[in-house]
Amino acid sequence: MSNDPTSTGHKITVATTWLDGCSGCHMSFLDMDERLIALADQIDIVYSPLVDTKELPEQVDVGILEGSISSDDDLEKAKEFRQHCKLLISLGDCAVNGNVPSMRNHFKLADVMDRAYRENVTLQPQIPVHGVPNLLGTVKPIHGVVAVDLFVPGCPPHADAIWYVLSELIEGRTPDPSQVTRFGA
Ligand code: SF4
Incomplete structure (x- = not known):
């Protein structure tokens, strides 16, 4: 990571979004509880x-x-984030390795669509x-389409891992990947 986000001494600005995920990783962010006040x-x-x-x-x-890259909308958002963000974090297993969304990669997309919207639907299947x-056609992790600076795995990642990463960045340090994974999910 060449750019130190805190080098200008201001509050660091943070942007987040979810792609193909369940929002559980964002819930883990909120699970930092009272630390959010700090x-x-x-x-x-x-x-x-x-x-x-x-x-x-x-x-x-x-x-x-x-979340993972599953649609053209996910792809566009990931590229936009990469363009606008000095440092990009891939948060959670869906983002890091495709996780649940990528289970469909074993099947043809047309078969997956048929299964979800026709075979299992009794009312107006379409x-x-x-x-x-x-x-x-294929679900990809974030780093499959844009460069990622830091990976925070877990499903969801532990709130302590998110706290560790943000605390290190606030202090102007690069989070140690081995420390990121020590909290478990
Ligand atoms: Fe949800 Fe787990 Fe994926 Fe996070 S990693 S979006 S908690 S399924």
Whole structure:
């Protein structure tokens, strides 16, 4: 990681979003509980499902992505985060290795769609074509499409791991990957 997000001495700005995930990793973020109050003095969450602001600023210190790349919408968001964020964190097993969403990689996409929307549906079975993102043929982890600076595995990652990573970044240090995984899920 060449850029130290804290080098300017300001509160570090953080953006988060979820791609193909269950939001459980964001729930783990919230599981930092009272530590969130301490964090509020040191970070600004400038874009996230957790806050009202819905426009990604031009430049953000730390981007956090939950979920895998399963659709063209996920792909676009991951590229946008990479462009706007100095440091990009892949949060949780879906982001790190594809996890549950990638289980469909063993089957043809057409068969998966048939199974989900026709075979298992009794009322108006039909494959949605309007207003939903196009699924990619293969689900990929975040680093399969953009460069990632830090991986925080776990399903979900432990709140202590997220706290450790953010605390290190706030102090201007690079989190030690071996320490990130010591908390378990
Ligand atoms: Fe949900 Fe687990 Fe995936 Fe996080 S890693 S989005 S908790 S399934």
